[in-house]
Amino acid sequence: xxxxxxxxxxxxxxxxxxxxxxxxxxxxxxxxxxxxxxxxxxxxxxxxxxxxxxxxxxxxxxxxxxxxxxxxxxxxxxxxxxxxxxxxxxxxxxxxxxxxxxxxxxxxxxxxxxxxxxxxxxxxxxxxxxxxxxxxxxxxxxxxxxxxxxxxxxxxx
Amino acid sequence: xxxxxxxxxxxxxxxxxxxxxxxxxxxxxxxxxxxxxxxxxxxxxxxxxxxxxxxxxxxxxxxxxxxxxxxxxxxxxxxxxxxxxxxxxxxxxxxxxxxxxxxxxxxxxxxxxxxxxxxxxxxxxxxxxxxxxxxxxxxxxxxxxxxxxxxxxxxxx
Amino acid sequence: xxxxxxxxxxxxxxxxxxxxxxxxxxxxxxxxxxxxxxxxxxxxxxxxxxxxxxxxxxxxxxxxxxxxxxxxxxxxxxxxxxxxxxxxxxxxxxxxxxxxxxxxxxxxxxxxxxxxxxxxxxxxxxxxxxxxxxxxxxxxxxxxxxxxxxxxxxxxx
Amino acid sequence: xxxxxxxxxxxxxxxxxxxxxxxxxxxxxxxxxxxxxxxxxxxxxxxxxxxxxxxxxxxxxxxxxxxxxxxxxxxxxxxxxxxxxxxxxxxxxxxxxxxxxxxxxxxxxxxxxxxxxxxxxxxxxxxxxxxxxxxxxxxxxxxxxxxxxxxxxxxxx
Numbered sequence: 118x119x120x121x122x123x124x125x126x127x128x129x130x131x132x133x134x135x136x137x138x139x140x141x142x143x144x145x146x147x148x149x150x151x152x153x154x155x156x157x158x159x160x161x162x163x164x165x166x167x168x169x170x171x172x173x174x175x176x177x178x179x180x181x182x183x184x185x186x187x188x189x190x191x192x193x194x195x196x197x198x199x200x201x202x203x204x205x206x207x208x209x210x211x212x213x214x215x216x217x218x219x220x221x222x223x224x225x226x227x228x229x230x231x232x233x234x235x236x237x238x239x240x241x242x243x244x245x246x247x248x249x250x251x252x253x254x255x256x257x258x259x260x261x262x263x264x265x266x267x268x269x270x271x272x273x274x
Numbered sequence: 275x276x277x278x279x280x281x282x283x284x285x286x287x288x289x290x291x292x293x294x295x296x297x298x299x300x301x302x303x304x305x306x307x308x309x310x311x312x313x314x315x316x317x318x319x320x321x322x323x324x325x326x327x328x329x330x331x332x333x334x335x336x337x338x339x340x341x342x343x344x345x346x347x348x349x350x351x352x353x354x355x356x357x358x359x360x361x362x363x364x365x366x367x368x369x370x371x372x373x374x375x376x377x378x379x380x381x382x383x384x385x386x387x388x389x390x391x392x393x394x395x396x397x398x399x400x401x402x403x404x405x406x407x408x409x410x411x412x413x414x415x416x417x418x419x420x421x422x423x424x425x426x427x428x429x430x431x
Numbered sequence: 432x433x434x435x436x437x438x439x440x441x442x443x444x445x446x447x448x449x450x451x452x453x454x455x456x457x458x459x460x461x462x463x464x465x466x467x468x469x470x471x472x473x474x475x476x477x478x479x480x481x482x483x484x485x486x487x488x489x490x491x492x493x494x495x496x497x498x499x500x501x502x503x504x505x506x507x508x509x510x511x512x513x514x515x516x517x518x519x520x521x522x523x524x525x526x527x528x529x530x531x532x533x534x535x536x537x538x539x540x541x542x543x544x545x546x547x548x549x550x551x552x553x554x555x556x557x558x559x560x561x562x563x564x565x566x567x568x569x570x571x572x573x574x575x576x577x578x579x580x581x582x583x584x585x586x587x588x
Numbered sequence: 589x590x591x592x593x594x595x596x597x598x599x600x601x602x603x604x605x606x607x608x609x610x611x612x613x614x615x616x617x618x619x620x621x622x623x624x625x626x627x628x629x630x631x632x633x634x635x636x637x638x639x640x641x642x643x644x645x646x647x648x649x650x651x652x653x654x655x656x657x658x659x660x661x662x663x664x665x666x667x668x669x670x671x672x673x674x675x676x677x678x679x680x681x682x683x684x685x686x687x688x689x690x691x692x693x694x695x696x697x698x699x700x701x702x703x704x705x706x707x708x709x710x711x712x713x714x715x716x717x718x719x720x721x722x723x724x725x726x727x728x729x730x731x732x733x734x735x736x737x738x739x740x741x742x743x744x745x
Contacts (some may be wrong), residue, residue, distance in 0.1 A: 126465070140332035146340060149328055153514050171306055174350070175297035175422075181346040181362050186339020193331070193338075200396040205338055206706055207727065209523050209680065211551055211568065213544050229566065235677055235729055236706065237525055237566075242427060252543065252551075254525065256678065256727065258706055265332075363549055366680050368702050368725065369710055386497065386723065387684050391548065392520055392572055394682055394723075395487065409700065409708075411682065411725070413521065413570065415549055454646035463642055475629060483618055488664070489611035489736075495664075495676055496657020497617060503652040507645070519652055523680040579646075 133157040133198035136265050140194055147190045150183065154194065160228030160238075162194035168220045179216035184251050188240040192224035192255035196236045202263035203236060209254045214244070217252040221245040226255070290314040290355035294421050297351055306346045307340065309385040311351065317385030317395075319351035325377045340406050348383035349412035353393045358392060359420035363423035368409045371401070378402040383412070391416040444526040447471040447512035450579050454508055461504045464497065467507065472541030476508035482534045484541075494532035498565050504553040505540035506569035510550045514576035517550060525566045528558070535559040542570070604628040604669035607736050611665055618661045621654065625665065631699030633665040639691045650687035655722050659711040662697035663726035666685075667707045671736035674707060682723045685715070692716040697726070704729040 130271035137157035138148055147164075150172065166187045174180040189208060196203040212218070216222055223243050230237040236257035242250045294314035294346055306323075313320035323344045331337040346365060350411065353360040373379055377392070380400050387394040393414035399407045444452070451471035455461055464486065470477035481499045488494040500531075503522060510517040530536055538559050544551040550571035556564045601609070605691055618635075623648035637658045643669040644653040653726050657732065658715060667674040687693055689742035707728035713721045 129415050144332035146337035147331050171302050173302050175301035180303035180343060182339055182343020182363065185342040186337060189338040200329055205369055207368045211364045233729065258704065390572065393556065458646035459642050460651035485616050487613035487616050495660040496618035496653055498652060498657040500653020521682045525678045526676055556652050574661060575595055
């Protein structure tokens, strides 16, 4: 970046994009599973992850915990997209189809409800053939007066 | 082991112990998270896992997917403990307390119901202070005529 | 009906319609709550119910058990729509908005998965303003070789 | 009651008992299903209900919605036992055994967690042979500054 090219990342990147990038940047687990953010909007996020050998369980298919981790990260990015710190209080996961090595999984989280401090999110995890691997319901709770990115840090993102 | 000490592992180890050992032995994800089986009985299993830096999310606490992975493995070992191949159809997870780096988590899975081909399991995940980190309900489905350890492989375990 | 007008109900009504009508005809609880079937197709059903004073809880809003009953009946009609006897193994319900006296609730159940003997259904309950009152996930189990309407009874429906 | 016997109900009855009695007294649905409170303590309640013909579904067994209603009322009395108005945000129900006409069902709700404004409750529904009919997880949300029984009404209970 030269002085002639101002860093307008701040202005280009929406708040949900900043928050998701900040969260993933500090999320060693999601990084180790090679999760990639493809979309981050208000109450909405899309993550991709390729299933590799490290993610398999004793039956040679992708471990349920890994599929849950992907869905949970997508849920976390969506429910924190307004920069108001929110935590998962519970999740329910339906496993519809197995995922195997080299599958490319896409998790799409969308906000269904936001009321008082409670949020409800649905996450759909599909494979590269658009078959549903898992359907997830996430319930979030917004902590009072806490933020993902602090005001003074936000400008640095 | 000297020649004088015959390997009587086979006779000492119960079927649930053989199945759990076999499953974990092929489960790269659970191995990579350093899960250790401490008990394996019919419809019952206990796993331990120490939280390390790789398991943290963007808020510096243990990622929900990792806690789920631990509970899911305990559930899998319990619902397959009769050597009849069973898969998770769905799980529900309540997050009660965060886990942080260096916490020692213990997941105890117990069978609540086994009826037709359906199984219901409850998993409790606690930390080293016996505080509940998560409560998990797992629902399993037994596949017809399929086994975790094949008859002829079983004697080799 | 005059002799000139043959009862061709049997030929007009599809199997899902016959099953739903048969089930509701024997379902005293759903009848007592004045549930009405508006659609019955394969893996799909729609029920309506008007909230009356008898259905209210101590806070003067529709009791969660009544909303669940409506969703559960819609789920039951959908998962039995092939005339293969299926039972609910579990349901999860998210309450989004209260329902009050005189609200007209519409529950729409649709099949998400049918695999081996397991079924997965989503039910959406909305009010007359199309606001979501509840989102329900139903898990069903198909009993082997059992039918809702017996062959010889079916022709009499 | 004679003049010699002062009405000391107020002093005999604990706050949870007052709240549960007040709630059931206004709960037409629970009354119509003949629910009876047998215990009401802090974060804990026990309800009984006898299954009658009106509660049956098309298969001649107790409708899932009725079992849910019983569990949901027990959950509601437990999560409101401190007189701080709380509502159910979601519930999950596992159906283990059918209930039939004349069964006496007992629902026991106990508090598992209360943190910030979130509550987590487990309800067990058993029949007269102590067989588990259903296991229910209830999630509650406490509304700010609202009470079940108002201060000035409380003394009149």
